Amino acid sequence: MSKSISIYLLTIFIICGFGVLNPVLSDDEDKTDFFTEYEAKQLRYSDKEWEKESVPKHEPDTLDRPSIIFDEPDVLDMKKGPTIIAITPTNFFVVIKQNDSPLDMGTIKVWGEKFFIHIDITDRVLKYLKPTKDGAILHAKSIHIPKGHYKVGISIADVNGNKAEKKYRLKVE
Structure with a gap:
């Protein structure tokens, strides 16, 4: 192979490499991916699977456990269960109310799930949690979620161990 072709191929390889690594090398620390592309592939429901999947209806909030309230995006009460329809990037505004006892902030969990796959993303959202x-x-704000259908959940307990957990169907357009 000639030297000019080798240099040309090396240049293309370097340019392509930086294109692939750009998200890793990005200094935009405020940008958060809800799921990575790899995780999204594991968690994404096909249209056929999505039609069959449901989540439990939410029980009414009571005084014996914390309350989890989505203000943004809206949660729709659908036949297949509570459903969030979002456009990426999206904003999340969730109010977590303590009731009889203070919250145990160390118990908050946020995850995505599909069948037996469970991916914990709590660490990605902790920086947005304010007591x-x-x-x-x-x-x-401006959370990136790859387009598709997902099931997600959030849970938290109070200092007495009383736990609130809610699951949602999430459609990202």
């Missing part, structure tokens, strides 16, 4: 005198607020 308040009445509980906590999770306020995240």
Whole structure:
């Protein structure tokens, strides 16, 4: 192979390599991916699977456990269960109210699931969680979620171990 062809191929390889590594090398620390592309492939439901999948209806909030309230995006009460329809990037504004006892902030969990796959993404959203005198607020702006259908969940307990857990169907357009 001639030297000029080798240099040409090396240049293309380097340019392509930086294109692939660009998200890793990005200094935009405020950007958060809800799921990586790899995780999204594992968690994404096909249209056929999505039609069959449901999540339990949410029980009414009670005074014996924390309350989890989505303000943004909206949660629709659908036949197959509570459903969030979002456009990527999206904002999340979730109010977590303590009731009889203070929240145990170390118990918060956020995840995606599909059949037997469970991917914990709590660490990605913790920087958006802020304690308040009445509980906590999770306020995240411009969160990137690959397009598709997913099932997600959030849970938290109070200091007495009383746990609130909610699951949602998530459609990202």
